[in-house]
Amino acid sequence: MTDGALIVQSDKTLLLEVEHPRSAEARRAIAPFAELERAPEHIHTYRITPLGLWNARAAGHDAEQVVDALVTHSRYPVPHALLVDVADTMARYGRLTLTKDGDGRLVLRTTDRAVLAEVLRHKRIKPLIGERLDEDTVVVHPSERGHLKQELLKVGWPAEDEAGYVDGEAHAISLDQGGGWSLRPYQEQAVDGFWHGGSGVVVLPCGAGKTLVGAAAMAKASATTLILVTNTVSARQWKDELLRRTSLTEDEIGEYSGARKEIRPVTIATYQVLTTRRKGVYTHLDLLDARDWGLVVYDEVHLLPAPIFRMTADLQARRRLGLTATLVREDGLESDVFSLIGPKRFDAPWKDIEAQGYIAPADCVEVRVSLPDGQRMAYAVAEPEDRYRLASCSDSKLPVVEKLVARHRGEPTLVIGQYLDQLDELAQRLGADVITGETTVTERQRLYDAFRTGAISLLVVSKVANFSIDLPEASVAIQVSGTFGSRQEEAQRLGRVLRPKGDGRTAHFYTVVARDTVDADFAAHRQRFLAEQGYAYRIIDATDLD
C-alpha cells in the first residue's frame, strides 16, 4: 500500500485528496486523461471516460502512461480489470486513421483489418465510404470527413484525423500588446494547447478572458477567421475587444447578423442567423463557403445548436476552436463536440484561476423564503407545469430582494430573473431599469454603458444577460428565478460577477428560493455545479437577513 493522493473507485472515478502533499503532482499526472467532475473543498472527483482516454491518445499519451499514473499515485491497489479496460479502450484509438494518400485523396486506413471490416458493416457508416483501394484502405469523400468521425466515435472506434488542415486565406493579424497588458500564463497555455492539437475546445471560467484566447489563436493562425457567437451584443463585444487587443481595424471586421450582412477577412456571425430557415433551407449557409476561412471560432460552444453541428461536419479541413466555461450540456451531446469541434485542449479549475487572482472570489448564498399561507395553497393545487412559475414568482421574494439590494447599496448590482412580469414588478419597486429580450440593442448598449461608468448601480435583467455581456464592475448578483434546473445557466450567472474587481473585493451571488417547493429542488440541482466547482455556498433563511 503506497501513500498516494489518489483513490481509484470501481466506477472509474478517481478521488484526489487536495490536502495531500503530492496532490498537485497526482493532479498533473491524471489531468490528460481524466475529466474533473467535482472540486469541493477536500476531495476532488475525476472521471475516466472513453472520451477522456481517447483525448489523451489524441494528445500523444499512451496507455502505459495512464496506467503508470494510476498505479503510482493510487493509495490502494488499482483493480486489475480497470487497468485492462483502460488499455483496451485506449487501444481502440488509432486503429483507424484518416489521412491523405499519395494522390491527395482523403482515405480511411486501418492497422487492423478486422476493425475495418466491422465498421464497414455498419449501416450508417457504409454510405460515407467510397471505393476500396486495398485491404487496409478505403476512400472517403472529403465532405463526409466530419460525419464519418462522428459515426466512428459512436461505434467506439474513433479515427485519428491526420489529414491536416488547409491554411486558409492568409491575413496578417497580430496581438497589440501595447497598453501595458499581456496574455496571462494560462491563456498562453490554452492557445498553445489548441494550436498544438490543431482543433479543439478550451474550457475557462467566466470572466477569465476567453475572448483573448480567441484573439491569440487568430494571431497564431494569421488567416481569415469566422467567429460564431450567441447574439448580436456578444458580436459587438467581440468586435470591440478585437479592435482593442489586435492589429485589426474596423474595416477588416465584419458583422453577419440579422441586422447587417458584412463578410470581411474576420467575420462575426450569430448562431441565430446561421440557423434561420426559409422554406426549409438554411439560406445563410453560403457564408461558410464565402471565404477560404483558416480558422473557425465557436464562442460558448456548449450552446452550439444541433444544426451548427451538421454544418461543422462539413468544415473538417479548417481549424476549429471552441470556447466555453462549462462543457456541461443538459442534452448530453458532449461527444459530438469532441468528434466535430475537437477534443478538450485546455481546462483549468475555477478555484485555481481564482487563486491566481484572475477572477474574483465569490460568496454564494441561497436565501430561503417561506410562501405565505395563501400562496402555499395556490401552489398545492396548481398544475405541475405551473408550479415552478408560481413558486419562483412569489411576492414574498420582493421584500427579500429589496433587503439584499439595500445591504449592498452603491455596489454595482444585477437582479436576474426569468419571468418578465416579475422583473417588471421588481424594477418598479426598486426604481431600476430593466433589460429584456424586447429592449432594443441601442437601449441595451446605453444602459450597459451607464452601468459600466457607474452612472447607475442597479439593473434588472432577464436571461438575455446570461451570456457574453461584459459588465466589468458588477459585484453583486441576485437571482430570483431561472430556467428550471440548468446548471450551466447558474455558472454563467455567477460568471457575471466573477470578473476581477479593481479593489480585489469579494463578489456576492444570491439566489432567492421559495422553501419547500420545486424552486428549492431546482436550486439544489443548479448549485451542485457550483459546489462541485468548490464554491462553498451557505443557505440562510430570509428571516435571518435582518
Added chain:
Amino acid sequence: MPPASPAPSRSLADDIRGRSDAELTALLAARPDLARPAPSDLTALASRSSTRASTLRAVDGLDLAHIQALEAAAVAGDSVTPAELSRLLGGIDAASATRLLDDLWRLALVWRAPEGTVVTRTAKDVLGEALAGLGPSGDDLPGGDALDETTIRAAVAQAPPRARAVLDRLTWGPAVGIVAAEDAPGRRGPSDDGPRWLLTQGLVRAVAADQIALPREVAMTLREGRVHREVQLEPPTVTGPERKVDAVDAAAGAAASEVLALLDELLDAWSQTPPRVLRTGGLAVRDLKAAATRLDTAPEHTAYLVELALIADLVADDGEVDPHWVPTAEYDAWQTEPGGERWARLAQAWLSTTRAPHRVGSRTDASSVVNALGGDVQWPPIRSLRRGVLDLLAATDVGVAPLASDLAAAVRWRRPRRVPRTLESVVEAVLAEAAWLGVTGHGALSVAGRALLASGGDIAGVAESIHPHLPTPVEAVLLQADLTAIAPGPVTGSLAAFLRMVADVESRGGATVHRFSEDSIRRCLDTGWTGEDILAGLRDASSTPVPQPLEYLVRDAARRHGTVRVRGVSAVIRSEDEAGLDVMLAHRQLSALQLRKIAPTVLTSPVRPDVVLEVLREEGFSPVAESAAGTVTVPTRPARRVVRRSSVDPALVQAMDDAQITSLVAGLRASETESRARAAAAPGGRTGPPIPANDPTTSVAVLREAIADGRAVWLGYSDGVGRTQRLLFYPERLDGGRVTGTSEGVTRTLSVHRITGVVAD
C-alpha cells in the same frame, strides 16, 4: 517388467490373487470403491474390480497419458508388450511405456498374461467402440476380409486427390463419415474418383446407404502405426505474465476488504427488507437485480455475493409460512469478528462448496432459468474442478498469473474424461470468483490464497495470512459542501452502519462516496433519530467541521419531519356540544372506550363504531351513526334468515362388487397355475431351500460371491404386481443396482431392490 511381479497369470482373478500385500493395498487405496463393503476374498475383489461401474470410475480418474496408453494397449489386440506400446504411442521411450503399463496394472485395469499385458474386458468396454477414433476391423465390417498392409499402402498410393481427401478426413476419426448423395455407395455416376473409388479398393466399407467407415487396419496404416496423432505424456505447462508479489497481495487484500464491505451492505439491506423465497426455492431475478443496483455490481458478481452469503451460512430461508431470505444468527457473530477471520470463513466455505454461482442466470436442461440461492445452483463437479484450478495456480511460481486457457488445458489433461463440455467457461468463472474473493490478486495466487489451500480448514491460520494485506479501516470521513461524505478507506462497524443509514452510497472502491439527500436524512429520522442526534453523529464521524449546507439540510429535514402525524382510530365522536364531550371523557363507565380528545369537538376511540354506539346508548347518550363521508346513516337491519342446505341422501356403498371379486379370483388362479408350471419346468422339479428375507447389502454380497464363483443362487423376486417369485438364478454381472444372469435358460436382469432374499444353491 519389475522384478517384484510374480509369475504371469491366466486371468485377472489369478493376477490379483498373485499380488503382494503392498500391491493390494495400493490397489485398494487407488480404487477405494473396491473396499466398500469389504470383499469376502480376492476372487470377490477381482470380480468387483471388473464391474463396469468400478472400472468406469477408475478409467475416468486417469490422466491423458494413461488414457492414451490404455487405448493403445486396447488397440494392440489380445496383449501388448512395452515395446509394442512404445511403437503404438509414436515411439515413446521404453521406460515410459513400462511405467505407464505398470501404473495401469497397479489399478487392475490390465493384467499380466504370459504373452504380455492384457486389457480387462470391462476396461475395453468402458473405452467404447470408437476407441481413439478408430473404426472396427475390416473383418467385422461388411465387404470382405481385412486387407494386409502392403495392399493398403499400394492402394493408398494410387488414390486420386478426392479419394485421398476423404481418407484424410477419416484417418484421425471419427471413422464413419456421411457422403453426399452423388457419392453414395452403389450409385453410379461420373465421380468415381471419390468415396466410390475407395469402396472398390476396399479401403472403406459401406455401412449404410450414405455412410462409409474406415476399417481399423487401414486407419492404422494411414496413421503410420500410431494410435494417437499427438501423445501427451506430460501435463501442458501453465504460464502467464508475472506480477509483482507485493502488488498481488495488496490487490488481493483490497478485494477481500471489498467483498466484506459488499456483504455487509447486502445483508444490512436484507435485514431491513428481506427478499421473498420463491416457491421453487431461490431468489427472484428481480430481487437479484435490486441487489445489483444497490451494490452497483455486475450481475455475475452479485450472484456470487448472494451465493457466498448462503454457503457461508450468513443468510437462510427463515422457514415461515411466507418465507424470506433473512440473515442468520451466524451473521451477527461473523460481523463482530476481525476482518481476517471474517474473510477466512468466507474463503473456507467457498473452497468446499458444491454450489456453482456461475450457473445463476444460465438455463437448466429443463430450460428454466437458474435462480440464485436455488437448488439448481448445486453442481457437485465444481468442487473438484475448483480445487483442480486452484492447485494448478498454487503449483506455479509466486507472482505468476496463469492464463485461463493454459489452466483449462492442464485441467483437461489431468481428467480428460471427467471435464464438462463448458470447461473453459468454468475455469474462467472460478478465476473470476477467486479474484472477487481476494484469493488471487492481478490473477496470481496471493499469500492468503496459498495459506487457504494448505490450511485444511484452519480458520486462524488463514486469517493471520490475510490480515496484514487488508487495508486499515479509517475512523473518520470527510464531509463536503456538495453534500457528500467520503471515507478514504474501508469503514467498519458502527461508523459504516451510521453512514449507510444517513446517506446513500454513490461510488465504491478503495474509498466510499456517500451522498446526503433529503430522502436519506428522512429515512434516518424515521428510525427515531433526531436532527441533533444526526448532527452529533456527523461531527463524531468527521475530522472536519460539518459544512453549513449539510447542517442546514439536516435541520431543515428535521424541522419538517413529523409536522404531520397519522394515527389509526376506529371510531370518531363528533359533537358541537363541547361540554357534552368533556362529560364523556370524564365518564367512568365509558373508560373502556379509551376516548381521546383531538380537538374541542372531536373524540376518537380505538373501539368499533357499533360498539361505541351501543355503549354510549347504554350510558344514556343518544348518538347516531355517521358514514365515512359524514352523513347520518340509519341502520337497516334485515330480518335474519338462514340458507337451507339441501340434505344429502345416504348412499349405499358396497364393499366390493361382483366384477371386482371375479377378476381378483382370476388373478389368484393365474398365479397359482404359473407357479405350478414353473415348479414343473425347474430342473428336477427342485423347489430349493427356503429363502430368507435379506437386506439388499447382504443380497448383493451373496450375489457377488456367486458371480465370482460362477455358482447359482435361489432368490425371491417381487414382480411388477407385487407377487414374489422364487427363481433358481445364475448371476453373471452386477452393477448399477441390477443383476444380470440366467434363470431357466432365459437371460434376465433383476433390480436388486426387488430381491427379497438370496441363498446360495
